[in-house]
Amino acid sequence: MSRNLLSERATYVVGIGLHPYQRRSATTYVTLGLTAARQALADAGIAWTDVDAAYTGTALLGMGASRIMLSRLGSTGIPMTQVENASASGSSAVAQACLDVASGRSDVVLALGVDKPRGGLGAAPGSAGIENLEGGTVVPFTHFALLASEYMTAHGITAEQVARVALKNHRNGANNPNAQRQKQRTLDEILSEPISGSMTRLQCCPVGEGSAAVIVASGDAIDRLGLDRSRAVRILSSTTRTERLYGPGEGIDAALTAETAALAFDQASIAPTDIDVLEVHDAFSIEELLYTEALGLCQPGEAASLVESGAFDLGGRCAVSPSGGLLAMGHPIGPTGTGQVAEITRQLRGEAGIRQQPHARTGLAHMVGIGAVCVVHVLQKQ
Amino acid sequence: MLLGQRCQDCGRVAFPPDPYGCEQCGATPDRLASVDLAARGRIRAVATVHRHHHPEPATPFTVATVVLDDGPMLKAVLVANADDRAVGATVRGMTVPVSGRLDRPDDDSTDDSTDGDRVDLRFEIVPEGDAATPPSVGTPPAAGMTS
Numbered sequence: 271m272s273r274n275l276l277s278e279r280a281t282y283v284v285g286i287g288l289h290p291y292q293r294r295s296a297t298t299y300v301t302l303g304l305t306a307a308r309q310a311l312a313d314a315g316i317a318w319t320d321v322d323a324a325y326t327g328t329a330l331l332g333m334g335a336s337r338i339m340l341s342r343l344g345s346t347g348i349p350m351t352q353v354e355n356a357s358a359s360g361s362s363a364v365a366q367a368c369l370d371v372a373s374g375r376s377d378v379v380l381a382l383g384v385d386k387p388r389g390g391l392g393a394a395p396g397s398a399g400i401e402n403l404e405g406g407t408v409v410p411f412t413h414f415a416l417l418a419s420e421y422m423t424a425h426g427i428t429a430e431q432v433a434r435v436a437l438k439n440h441r442n443g444a445n446n447p448n449a450q451r452q453k454q455r456t457l458d459e460i461l462s463e464p465i466s467g468s469m470t471r472l473q474c475c476p477v478g479e480g481s482a483a484v485i486v487a488s489g490d491a492i493d494r495l496g497l498d499r500s501r502a503v504r505i506l507s508s509t510t511r512t513e514r515l516y517g518p519g520e521g522i523d524a525a526l527t528a529e530t531a532a533l534a535f536d537q538a539s540i541a542p543t544d545i546d547v548l549e550v551h552d553a554f555s556i557e558e559l560l561y562t563e564a565l566g567l568c569q570p571g572e573a574a575s576l577v578e579s580g581a582f583d584l585g586g587r588c589a590v591s592p593s594g595g596l597l598a599m600g601h602p603i604g605p606t607g608t609g610q611v612a613e614i615t616r617q618l619r620g621e622a623g624i625r626q627q628p629h630a631r632t633g634l635a636h637m638v639g640i641g642a643v644c645v646v647h648v649l650q651k652q
Numbered sequence: 653m654l655l656g657q658r659c660q661d662c663g664r665v666a667f668p669p670d671p672y673g674c675e676q677c678g679a680t681p682d683r684l685a686s687v688d689l690a691a692r693g694r695i696r697a698v699a700t701v702h703r704h705h706h707p708e709p710a711t712p713f714t715v716a717t718v719v720l721d722d723g724p725m726l727k728a729v730l731v732a733n734a735d736d737r738a739v740g741a742t743v744r745g746m747t748v749p750v751s752g753r754l755d756r757p758d759d760d761s762t763d764d765s766t767d768g769d770r771v772d773l774r775f776e777i778v779p780e781g782d783a784a785t786p787p788s789v790g791t792p793p794a795a796g797m798t799s
Contacts, residue, residue, distance in 0.1 A: 416717045418699075
């Protein structure tokens with residue numbers, strides 16, 4: 271049983287704001303978060319006192335991050351809750367905001383992603399008391415290097431073809447002032463500095479700090495507050511699933527993505543081919559190939575040649591990772607999912623400037639997180 | 653041999669052994685029976701690691717995704733480095749002496765100076781035509797065994 275409240279009460283993104291993603295610095299998370307939140311309020315054209323609730327997506331800050339930060343916008347007493355879902359924390363904060371508004375409990379909700387990296391990620395599965403054979407020898411980049419090996423072997427794809435994902439995403443990131451990596455790279459640069467298997471340094475995302483805010487509102491609030499309806503982007507569906515058991519060759523993260531996306535497409539009443547602009551969890555270059563296929567944009571084994579042909583470039587049939595994705599914009603954990611929704615909103619508004627996907631009407635944001643979880647949002651300009 | 657588990661309710665064979673319950677049907681731990689799994693299977697994927705946060709294993713080392721003949725899929729370090737041409741090859745588990753502390757949460761040794769008196773379970777590629785050779789592991793190790 272899964273009821274789509276978003277089809278019952280129209281729910282929109284009305285404001286977005288970001289603090290640029292960057293390497294760890296002396297900037298406090300309070301400054302990071304407030305920068306994004308204030309920008310989002312200004313973008314929406316609303317006051318903090320118009321906001322009914324706030325969800326903070328964060329995985330690394332520790333407990334109680336919201337109020338000490340957001341009270342500096344005024345201690346309005348609204349409900350505030352931290353949302354942790356590993357890499358998908360920000361996406362889950364957006365999901366909670368959608369639920370709040372679509373259910374009618376709130377009219378205007380802030381979903382704010384904010385994080386600062388610490389020594390390690392401190393992931394709970396590592397302390398679950400389940401010992402496996404590989405111990406610490408398989409960290410995320412090797413997990414995905416193994417999936418790259420499997421993909422290349424199954425489909426006769428070369429390491430250079432996989433690396434072209436990073437070539438595209440670094441090119442997109444070079445045009446994004448909020449990206450941690452803003453440098454266009456050559457294929458030779460991307461193929462240098464091996465890390466694990468065919469994964470090189472520039473095919474692995476940087477984990478830095480930053481913040482991204484999204485303000486979610488009902489149609490009633492748009493009318494009541496006199497907001498600009500032409501800049502509002504409707505959220506058609508918000509779906510979350512967790513991993514089931516999959517057999518060898520089913521590709522855990524890809525199978526989970528396919529299930530979560532199928533539900534999202536069904537609830538949004540759209541087809542994968544309707545997607546004009548897509549932000550995927552490209553923490554490692556191979557992931558973009560696996561997920562564009564799992565999302566149904568193309569057949570298994572086709573994504574690499576589509577990247578090569580420019581079909582996923584800005585101006586192509588579907589712009590994938592126009593922000594630069596996790597590979598170039600960066601992956602500060604908590605903000606990543608809210609940042610994706612901010613980018614899709616910017617694209618669907620037609621406000622993305624030199625990295626604008628022409629005629630973008632429908633977009634999708636996709637994150638996966640350790641554990642494993644998957645969160646998908648489908649947005650559309652009405 | 654590897655120590656695995658078979659669920660007496662749904663029949664799922666799992667590796668590594670799990671103290672909490674069956675991931676397929678939710679059976680409680682008392683329904684999970686220990687089962688020996690042949691330390692033998694086929695390589696699905698390989699990755700040679702060039703950067704590692706721990707001195708052991710020394711880089712570069714190759715990790716493989718292995719589908720055991722008995723069903724479960726696992727990841728393990730290969731005895732000798734290999735590339736994608738090894739995909740599809742038959743492998744068998746073997747214990748190898750290692751130096752220093754292992755990169756495992758259950759290795760709480762503080763003595764990094766010992767050399768050669770500790771072992772780890774790794775996999776080696778079985779040469780073609782040698783498929784009938786039994787696994788070279790003498791004693792059934794649990795996951796993460798140290799000596």
